[in-house]
Amino acid sequence: MAKSNNFGDFINKKVLPPIMKFVNTKPITALKDGMVYALPFIIIGSIFLILSNIPIPAVASALKASGWSAFFSQAYTTSFGFISIWAAVGIAYVYVRNEGYEALPAGLTSLSSFLLLQFLQVDNPLVGAMGKSGTGITDVAGNVVYSGAKLSQQIDKLPHVVQTYLTSPVTGVINNTWLGGQGMIAAIIIGILVGWSYSAMMRAGWKITLPEQVPANVANQFTAMIPAGVILTVSMLIYAFFKGVMSTDLLQLIYKLLQAPLQGLSDSLGGALIIAFLVPFFWFFGVHGGLIMGAITSGLLIPNTFDNANLYQHNQLSLANGAHIVTNEFYNNFINLTGSGITIGLVIFTLYAAKSVQLKSIGKIEFIPALFNINEPFLFGLPLVMNPFLAIPFFLTPVIVALTTYLVIYFGIVPPLNGVAAPWTTPPIISGFLIGGWKMAIWQAIVLVMSTGIYFPFAKKYDNYLLAQEQEKAAKGK
Incomplete structure (x- = not known):
């Protein structure tokens, strides 16, 4: 026990303080709280994604033929599909709000900067439509009415100058690619830098001050003018430098050098296991592991979710087409299923096998919250925090679930997660169906059984310990 206490002291005094210092820095706080503003659009967009891809062939075909599938897709694109916009605005907004200044102008400045730093163009649709592997020209229902090969033959007959004109990028438009998951890391960086620089200029007094007679709403906009202008x-x-010198833009560079490698790392088996271990690890020492890891990983796992949603929308969801295994829903609906540590097995033990009054009582309190993936009553009431009896299953269960879930997706036993963002409070099995269909719902049910099997022997030992204490106390009372 002395060694355990020494280890706990080492973690609390040497390991956790720098981690907490990092998590509570202004940029990370802005990232964590700023991303919250994106959640309604992610969830609403997920509903439209389901409607545009109803997993019933007859209904899906009818919706596609009627054009309603396209309407739902439009709603998805302008909600979930604009995830990077919500991030850029929300992060800068929270940063400046926390500094005590009017925040909306900073959020809008971040949005303007985010758009300014990217090429306002898209590839000509003809480029992707032409050739044997091209999509061809489709009608409203998605049926090919003119093949890619036939289209290429017709384009080849035109004068070269006309061919060049027809296949040149379409300029003067916003590229939706960078408004979605691919622009996420750039949006985070821009949001933080705008929030930091805007606040610094406000503190330094870089603002236009108007007479008191001017209405406050008008004066506030002049106050924001210099920081926004700078x-x-x-x-x-910056845009001019990258375009003129490197023939690229900042968002493409950030995606290639930072986001793509980091997404690959987060989507690996090692990444999944590290995340699964660190959530209960932090909780064990009384620190909110879910918030810490959520703040660190959301910038990578949400783009993974978005990429899968995009593939699902185009009926191309497979690992061969680049689908991710580890997404934000992998984190919410498997690693944290029924709460950090996947403690449903402990709940079941307390309800059906516990003999001590303490475990029976806390189990009745925890049952309903556990159905909605909330287990704070166990974390602090049982407690799981700093409890050596339950440390092994608390750490081990999420790791085993992450490992097995990764493998069943990797080997094609269940399909990749479809990008639907079920709220983290969605009950198990229901959430599985929403994020991956009936196979994923069955797998979630298996995960619940796994949790029960892992926790039972350790919970029984802890229950016997508590029961002996209660009996000893009762004997002394007599």
């Missing part, structure tokens, strides 16, 4: 001017110069 930020947008710098953004323009």
Whole structure:
């Protein structure tokens, strides 16, 4: 026990303080709280994604033929599909709000900078439509009415200058690619930098002050003018440098150098196991592991979710087409299923096998919250925090679930998660069906059984210990 206490002291005094210092820095706080503003659009967009891809062939075909599938897709694109916009605005907004200044102008400045730093163009649709592997020209229902090969033959007959014109990028438009998951890391960086620089300029007094007679709503906009002007001017110069010198833009560079490698790392088996271990690890020492890991991983796992949603929308959801295994729903609906540590097995033990009054009582309190993936009554009431009896299953269960879930997706036993963002409070099995269909719902049920099997022997030992204490106390009372 002394060694355990020494280890606990080491973690609390040497390991956790720098981690907590990092998590509570202004940028990470802005990231964590700013991303919350995206959640309604992610969830609403997921509903439209389901409606545009109803997993019933007859209904899906009818919706596609009627054009309603396209309407639902439009709603999905302008909600979930704009995830990077919500991130850029929300992060800068929270950063400046926390500094005590009017925050909305900073959020809008971040949005303007985010758009300014990217090419306002998209590839010509003809480029992807032409050739043997091209999509061809489709009608409203998605049926090919003119093949890619036939289209290429017709384009080849035109004068070269006309061919070049027809296949040149379409300019003067916003590229939806960067508004979605691919622009997430860039949006986070821009949001943080805009929030930081905007606040710094406000503190330094870089603002236009108007007479008191001017209405406050008008005066506030003039206050924001200098910081916004400086930020947008710098953004323009950065854009000009990358376009003129490197023939690219900042968002493409960030995606290639940072986001793609980091997404690959987060989507690996090692990444899944590390995340699964660290959530209960932090909780064991009384620190909110879910919040810490959520803040660190959301910038990578949400883009993974978005990529899967995009594949699902186009009926191309498979690992061969680049689908991710580890997404934000993998984190919410498997690693944290029924709460950090996947404690449903412990709940079942307390309800059906516990003999001590303490476990029976806390089990009745925890049952309903556990159905909605909340287990704070166990974490602090049982407690699981700093409890050596239950440390092994608390750490081990999420790791085993992460490992097995990764493998059943990797080997094609269940399909990849479809990108639907079920709220983290969605009950097990229901959430499985929403995020991956009936096979994923069955797998979630198996996970619940796994949790029960892992926790039972350790819970029984802890229950016997508590029962002996209660009996000893009762004997002394007599």
